[in-house]
Amino acid sequence: MRRLVTGIVGLAALLAGCATTNQDNSSRLNLIKNRNELICGVSGKIPGFSFLKSDGSYQGLDVDICKAFAAAIVGDSEKIQYRPLTAAERFTAIKTGEIDLLSRNTTFTLSRDSSGGNGLTFAPVIFHDGQGLMVKKESKISSLKDLANKSICVGSGTTTEQNINDAFESAALPYTPIKYQDLNQVVAGYLQGRCSAMTSDRSQLAAARSGFKNPKEHIILDDVLSKEPLAPASDGQDQKLADAMRWVVFSLISAEEQGITKSNIDEKVLIAKDNPQLKPLRRFLGIDGGLGEKIGLSNDFVVKVISSTGNYGEIYDRHLGPNSEVPIPRGQNELYNKGGVHISPPFN
Amino acid sequence: MKINQKIFLQFGICIILFCLIGILINNLTVNLIRTGLGFNFSWLFKPASFALAEHPLPYTSSDSYAWALFIGWLNSLKVIVSSLILATFLGTIIAFARTGKNSLLGLISAAYITIIRQTPLLLQLMFWYFVGFLGLKDNMFIHIKNIFNITNQGIDFSGLFFSSEFLALSLGLSIFTSAYIAEVIRGGIISVSRGQWEAFRSLGLSERKGLIRIILPQALPAIIPGLTSQYLNLAKNSTLAIAVGYSDIYAINDTIINQTGRAIECFIILLFSFLLLNLLITNTMEIINRLILNSQKHT
Numbered sequence: 183m184r185r186l187v188t189g190i191v192g193l194a195a196l197l198a199g200c201a202t203t204n205q206d207n208s209s210r211l212n213l214i215k216n217r218n219e220l221i222c223g224v225s226g227k228i229p230g231f232s233f234l235k236s237d238g239s240y241q242g243l244d245v246d247i248c249k250a251f252a253a254a255i256v257g258d259s260e261k262i263q264y265r266p267l268t269a270a271e272r273f274t275a276i277k278t279g280e281i282d283l284l285s286r287n288t289t290f291t292l293s294r295d296s297s298g299g300n301g302l303t304f305a306p307v308i309f310h311d312g313q314g315l316m317v318k319k320e321s322k323i324s325s326l327k328d329l330a331n332k333s334i335c336v337g338s339g340t341t342t343e344q345n346i347n348d349a350f351e352s353a354a355l356p357y358t359p360i361k362y363q364d365l366n367q368v369v370a371g372y373l374q375g376r377c378s379a380m381t382s383d384r385s386q387l388a389a390a391r392s393g394f395k396n397p398k399e400h401i402i403l404d405d406v407l408s409k410e411p412l413a414p415a416s417d418g419q420d421q422k423l424a425d426a427m428r429w430v431v432f433s434l435i436s437a438e439e440q441g442i443t444k445s446n447i448d449e450k451v452l453i454a455k456d457n458p459q460l461k462p463l464r465r466f467l468g469i470d471g472g473l474g475e476k477i478g479l480s481n482d483f484v485v486k487v488i489s490s491t492g493n494y495g496e497i498y499d500r501h502l503g504p505n506s507e508v509p510i511p512r513g514q515n516e517l518y519n520k521g522g523v524h525i526s527p528p529f530n
Numbered sequence: 531m532k533i534n535q536k537i538f539l540q541f542g543i544c545i546i547l548f549c550l551i552g553i554l555i556n557n558l559t560v561n562l563i564r565t566g567l568g569f570n571f572s573w574l575f576k577p578a579s580f581a582l583a584e585h586p587l588p589y590t591s592s593d594s595y596a597w598a599l600f601i602g603w604l605n606s607l608k609v610i611v612s613s614l615i616l617a618t619f620l621g622t623i624i625a626f627a628r629t630g631k632n633s634l635l636g637l638i639s640a641a642y643i644t645i646i647r648q649t650p651l652l653l654q655l656m657f658w659y660f661v662g663f664l665g666l667k668d669n670m671f672i673h674i675k676n677i678f679n680i681t682n683q684g685i686d687f688s689g690l691f692f693s694s695e696f697l698a699l700s701l702g703l704s705i706f707t708s709a710y711i712a713e714v715i716r717g718g719i720i721s722v723s724r725g726q727w728e729a730f731r732s733l734g735l736s737e738r739k740g741l742i743r744i745i746l747p748q749a750l751p752a753i754i755p756g757l758t759s760q761y762l763n764l765a766k767n768s769t770l771a772i773a774v775g776y777s778d779i780y781a782i783n784d785t786i787i788n789q790t791g792r793a794i795e796c797f798i799i800l801l802f803s804f805l806l807l808n809l810l811i812t813n814t815m816e817i818i819n820r821l822i823l824n825s826q827k828h829t
Contacts, residue, residue, distance in 0.1 A: 294791075338784055362774075374665070
């Protein structure tokens with residue numbers, strides 16, 4: 183009798199378990215909240231973007247974007263499991279559900295975004311990049327034309343391979359691509375002199391060069407072969423998660439537009455609470471309007487995000503600013519009102 | 531009773547195996563539908579839009595993915611066949627040195643086998659490529675204009691060009707496999723009874739002649755099966771090409787997966803191309819084995 187009761191109870195518990203998991207599977211957002219941890223796919227090999235420090239922690243612009251998502255969804259920017267992924271592994275990792283989202287120098291393209299292609303969906307662009315070429319100063323190469331009939335080291339399985347081909351083919355220049363699986367090998371091949379030039383996104387070239395023995399002996403050519411808008415990505419079938427991601431990225435940009443920083447966020451919250459007439463600020467910080475709930479987050483998600491990572495400009499300066507290890511001029515990554523292209527739609 | 535038990539057991543195992551395979555297939559189809567990845571091979575005939583450094587047949591980036599894969603398969607075949615020949619040659623020499631009377635040669639070959647077998651192949655390939663071939667300078671060793679040119683781009687032998695990537699992979703695979711082949715051959719030689727050695731020596735045959743004419747033919751039936759499995763390992767190890775920038779079928783597959791997102795289809799194609807390669811090797815070895823056994827029956 184007792185056995186029968188435990189059996190029934192066990193079965194009921196199992197069914198209940200199934201029922202709740204089924205419900206949770208409707209969006210990955212709930213799954214992340216229940217797990218109380220975000221699984222974020224990163225590269226782990228690009229200084230300035232995502233790099234494994236000697237103390238075992240990940241750092242960089244891409245990593246801070248993961249942290250912003252974790253702060254918004256779970257409420258704690260440290261509750262993240264990082265998964266280092268190669269360029270070839272990353273999309274399968276999203277589609278199979280091994281990771282919740284990808285923040286790994288991924289170029290936003292039509293075939294990746296479409297349901298007939300890779301079936302992903304992209305959050306707003308977090309870094310506008312372009313593919314470039316790096317050569318040795320002593321080689322006297324100054325443009326694409328000088329590279330005719332030369333070997334070029336390329337990372338395999340990325341849009342870089344297609345772009346370099348398009349650039350050389352449309353200029354009717356013959357070349358030999360030497361393909362390696364990851365950037366470290368591309369760098370080794372280039373430094374050993376197997377290729378006259380190496381190609382990658384200009385940000386990655388700058389990051390790689392910062393680790394060379396004599397960074398000044400290498401120049402990045404002025405030719406920009408492509409637009410490379412780098413953006414975080416998630417599964418295209420999960421609209422709720424995509425919405426949340428989109429507005430977390432916009433909140434970083436919007437905070438910079440409004441001059442809200444990590445250090446003054448608490449002060450801004452107090453100001454907003456005391457001044458009912460500051461309607462846009464109150465909506466942005468979640469005091470009025472209930473905007474967070476509409477995208478499946480808490481209403482004060484912006485406060486959680488900014489107080490853990492700071493706004494977009496702060497994140498950029500921390501990892502790519504003039505005093506960082508990988509300085510990259512902000513250029514087109516400035517806000518729209520300062521000559522760049524970053525802009526946030528209104529939080530209404 | 532015992533026979534009944536046996537049948538029952540085998541029947542049970544069959545059912546379990548059947549269920550397991552069923553679950554796996556069901557899991558795959560359900561998940562393919564769930565993730566919207568369903569099977570589709572029509573992309574194979576779209577232009578590949580990437581260039582290849584090495585292609586034994588004409589290839590441009592406007593050729594189809596299917597053609598690019600075929601070129602990759604040929605590149606794999608090229609490196610496998612050349613490494614196979616070189617590894618067998620090296621392995622035989624080392625085995626002879628190891629079993630021979632010269633103790634210095636024996637020691638050297640034993641050390642060679644130990645070192646090669648106890649370091650990872652990937653490390654060895656990286657060493658041959660990044661340290662060995664890319665370290666080559668112009669005008670090193672011999673440099674006869676237009677006949678024999680060595681640079682870190684590769685070796686040009688009177689118009690016949692071998693790239694550094696191909697050479698590093700081929701040499702690395704040959705050296706790695708030769709250590710295993712040497713041990714297989716040594717095993718075969720040892721399996722021939724001591725009496726045979728004494729017999730040819732008493733007939734006044736030289737060591738070399740005796741080894742080749744008397745010992746080796748008797749050792750071959752024991753060597754061939756081990757050799758076949760080493761050849762198959764070599765073929766599979768050739769996929770490490772991607773580490774040294776050689777465009778074999780696996781490296782090309784890697785690019786295509788990234789461009790098309792068709793991971794499952796690509797891996798199925800990869801699976802069958804290797805099945806084809808390995809069946810080629812197994813069947814050739816089977817024919818050689820039969821020829822040897824037949825020729826021995828007649829003598």
